[in-house]
Amino acid sequence: MSMTTRAAVCREPGLPWEITELELDAPRANEVQIKFMAAGMCHSDDHIQKGDAQMRFPVVGGHEGAGIIEAVGEGVTRVKVGDHVVCSFIPACGKCRYCSTARQNLCDEGKNASTGQFPDGTFRFHQNGEDFGGLCVLGTFAEHAVVSEYSVIPIPDDIPFEVASLVGCGVPTGWGSAVHAAGVRAGETVVVFGAGGVGSNAVQGARFAGAQHVVVVDPVEFKREMATVFGATSTFATAKEAQEFVNEVSWGELADHAIITVGVLHDEVIADALRIVGKTGQVTVTAVGNGWVDEHPGLFIGYQRRIQGAIFGACNPLFDVPRLLSLYRTGDLKLDELITRTYRLDEVNQGYQDMLDGKNIRGVIIHEH
Secondary structure, eight states: OOEEEEEEEESSTTSOOEEEEEEEOOOOTTEEEEEEEEEEOOHHHHHHHHTSSOOOSSEEOOSEEEEEEEEEOTTOOSOOTTOEEEEOSSOOOSOSTTGGGTOGGGOGGGGGTTTOOOTTSOOSEEETTEEEEEGGGTOTTBSEEEEEGGGEEEOOTTSOHHHHGGGGTHHHHHHHIIIIIIOOOTTOEEEEEOOSTTHHHHHHHHHHTTOSEEEEEOSOHHHHHHHHHTTOSEEESSHHHHHHHHHHHTTTOOEEEEEEOOSSBOHHHHHHHHHHEEEEEEEEEOOOBOOOOOOOTHHHHTTTOEEEEOSGGGOOHHHHHHHHHHHHHTTSSOOGGGEEEEEOGGGHHHHHHHHHTTOOSEEEEEOOO
């Protein structure tokens, strides 16, 4: 049977998030219904609301979320009613070419992220006969939602929901950008551009992998200060300052890795990242925006530099999410410190303004049931 649920929706690009009541269909075959308890406020949702990234509208926001399974459709085997789960913003079917070759971050079932449609072309959120897609076929800014079982990962009951919500996107994206996509090794020098919700975890990943120098570039003093909590060894407000420092500590060899996790990708940061890596250096691009690579091929050929795009930190969510939560439980991964402030659903627009003002590492919505 269908039900109603409160949700934060965006009806068209440029309009603010609006709190409204939606009709929610019951789960169909291989789908589950979740009561969301917490939702992370990732910058990607703001990109959608601003019109910087392509998305079908109207849309229910949110792609970081954790909650409790309320109902399951026919054929569901991954979870059962009552399970605590985190949503993976890219599903992992476990059967496609990419899942079966340990590249779950590229699962074919993620193809409808920008439409919110289920594989059969239908939707589960409705209002007055109009269909609403959930961002990444999730919609964690709703108090209840129906999603594919491929998009949920069971978690231990003792993990706080607000912490768990972050390991569905921002934490593994940042961590994996350093550990998997960049492949940071012990003793290396790593420069992270942008120390927000994703960049802070790139810092943690690089440090845990054994990097000797973890250098952060961010114009916001608060984020630079927090970066040291997550393992940064040096922080700078500008790329020029970082370049001079890296050149000095490396005796002119420059950095092994540059990881771009800024809020909005642009040409200048790509150019800065390419200049700060030395021979065989790699630039890993995780940020979203409109930056272009406009460099002479000699810059790549002469030093064998590489530039690598990365989505979801090249993680395998069914394996990496439980592993990251295990590191959290042993105190090796800082997740509580990522949450600067929590918000009610009604405060979603204020939460994103705080993010844009540089006040938050990560804001989290706590759903009030």
